[in-house]
Amino acid sequence: MDRSDGNGSLRESDMPFRQFGNASSDVLWIRNARTLELEYLSPAFDRIYGMDHRSMLAHPALESWMELILPEDRYIVYEAIDKVRKGQRALTEYRIWHDDGRIRWMRNTKFPLLDDDGKVVRIGGIGHDATEEREAADRLQVLIAELQHRTRNLMAVVQAVSDRTLRESASLAEFGPAYSERLRAIARVHGLLSRLSEGDRVSFDELLMEELRAHGVNGDRVSLDGPAGVRLRSTTLQTYALALHELATNAIKYGALSTDSGRLGIRWRTSSREDGTPVLQMEWNEQFDTPPARPAAGVNSGGYGRELIERALPYQLRARTSYRLEPNGLHCTVEVPLPTD
Numbered sequence: 001m002d003r004s005d006g007n008g009s010l011r012e013s014d015m016p017f018r019q020f021g022n023a024s025s026d027v028l029w030i031r032n033a034r035t036l037e038l039e040y041l042s043p044a045f046d047r048i049y050g051m052d053h054r055s056m057l058a059h060p061a062l063e064s065w066m067e068l069i070l071p072e073d074r075y076i077v078y079e080a081i082d083k084v085r086k087g088q089r090a091l092t093e094y095r096i097w098h099d100d101g102r103i104r105w106m107r108n109t110k111f112p113l114l115d116d117d118g119k120v121v122r123i124g125g126i127g128h129d130a131t132e133e134r135e136a137a138d139r140l141q142v143l144i145a146e147l148q149h150r151t152r153n154l155m156a157v158v159q160a161v162s163d164r165t166l167r168e169s170a171s172l173a174e175f176g177p178a179y180s181e182r183l184r185a186i187a188r189v190h191g192l193l194s195r196l197s198e199g200d201r202v203s204f205d206e207l208l209m210e211e212l213r214a215h216g217v218n219g220d221r222v223s224l225d226g227p228a229g230v231r232l233r234s235t236t237l238q239t240y241a242l243a244l245h246e247l248a249t250n251a252i253k254y255g256a257l258s259t260d261s262g263r264l265g266i267r268w269r270t271s272s273r274e275d276g277t278p279v280l281q282m283e284w285n286e287q288f289d290t291p292p293a294r295p296a297a298g299v300n301s302g303g304y305g306r307e308l309i310e311r312a313l314p315y316q317l318r319a320r321t322s323y324r325l326e327p328n329g330l331h332c333t334v335e336v337p338l339p340t341d
Contacts, residue, residue, distance in 0.1 A: 027127035030113070033085055033120045036062040048106075048129045050099025070095045070103070077108075084110045084123050093130065105134045158186065165304070185245035188214060189237045201231035201339065204268060204280055211244045215252055217264070222257075226268035230280055233339050236317045240336065243313060246305030247284055247332065255330055256286035263287045270338065278338040279320075286330040309334065 021028045021042035027049075028042040038060035045053035049068060056064060062081075066074050073094035080090035090110045098104050107130040113122035165182060169175035188210050189202075205228050212218065232240065256262030268282040306323055313319035313334060320335040 026129075027125075029125045029127065031062070031123045031125075033112070033123050036081065036123075038062075038065070039122070045127075048098075048104065048127065049096065068096050070097065080108075080110050081123065084112050085120055087112050087114075087120055093134075105130045107133075158183070181249065182242065182245065184214070185211065185241055186238055189241040201234060202237055203228065204230045204232055204282070207232065207237065207241060208244060208266065208268075211241065211248055215248045217248060217252070217257065221263055223263070223265045225266070226282075227270070230268070230270055231339060232280070233317075233337065236336055239308065239312055239316050240334075243305070243308045243334065246303075246308055250303075250305055251286055251330075256288045259288050261289040273337075278340065279335050280338055281333065281335045284330070284332040284334075288328055 021040070024042055024044055026042075027044045028040070029038065029045075030040040031038055038057055041053045041057055043053055045051065045056065051068075066077065069077060076092050076094050080092045083090045089112070091107070092110070093105060093107050095103050096106055107128045108125055109128075110123060110125045112120040113124050115121045162179060165179045166175055169178060189207070191210075205224075205226065208224075212222070251257045251262075251264055256264045263286070265285040265287075266282065267285075268280060270278065270280055272278055309321050309323050309332060313321050313336070317336050319337075320333075322331075322333045324331045
């Protein structure tokens with residue numbers, strides 16, 4: 001059925017069509033296939049483009065619409081219109097300027113409208129604001145890339161832990177428990193990460209408390225002093241968690257928490273380096289009146305804990321560290337860069 005008056009324009013009395021257009025959340029439009037002038041435009045244009053659709057109808061030439069499209073995307077629309085004029089359908093995506101200055105992504109379906117003789121007399125279109133969908137797809141790509149990066153890091157960490165634990169174990173019976181404990185420390189980090197909402201980060205106090213709880217460390221012999229909610233870089237967590245795990249393990253087995261007189265104090269603060277990089281400074285202090293019965297396996301020159309702190313953290317995390325073992329105490333400092341976003 002021809003929906004036009006004698007001048008070729010849509011009839012104002014075509015109420016069912018107009019009601020459909022008014023209710024649509026997408027932009028519906030119709031152009032004359034010969035002149036490409038706009039004959040109909042639905043009110044959804046006002047919200048998506050930030051302009052009054054009646055002002056666009058008052059300037060129906062195609063070029064008026066093209067001015068709203070980013071210059072580098074206009075050829076896509078021209079090619080699609082030529083295709084529809086030949087009787088084909090076209091699906092395009094392009095960017096527009098919203099009236100408030102924002103860039104929006106449009107997904108536009110264009111199709112030919114034929115007369116009784118099968119001639120293309122009009123071009124119809126449905127314009128969908130695909131901005132949120134594009135942004136969600138972009139976020140998904142970032143998450144996939146981050147997952148791949150974390151997986152590669154995790155495999156490297158697991159391999160390094162396996163190699164190191166094997167070298168320092170006298171037998172498989174000794175290797176098994178030590179390796180399992182270190183894997184559980186890594187698993188605790190991933191447990192923290194899995195509970196985060198999108199865009200969140202693990203804070204230092206969460207990471208520390210998770211590790212201390214896993215070792216059963218609490219009570220009057222341990223003092224904690226530092227601000228809550230200091231967010232860490234996700235890329236630092238695996239190695240940092242292993243360092244905390246080694247410190248806690250050695251404190252319980254051979255350090256301050258292995259004797260009744262021992263005390264453990266952990267203090268952390270935020271500050272900045274000379275170049276303005278924000279950092280977290282942690283001090284781990286163990287004190288005991290009576291030296292431990294045996295030296296800490298992880299704090300001598302070949303120990304995994306000390307190697308992590310003095311070599312791995314500076315190399316992998318750009319950390320600054322110090323490790324000083326004394327007859328009646330242990331003093332360790334770790335300074336790691338913080339996220340800037």
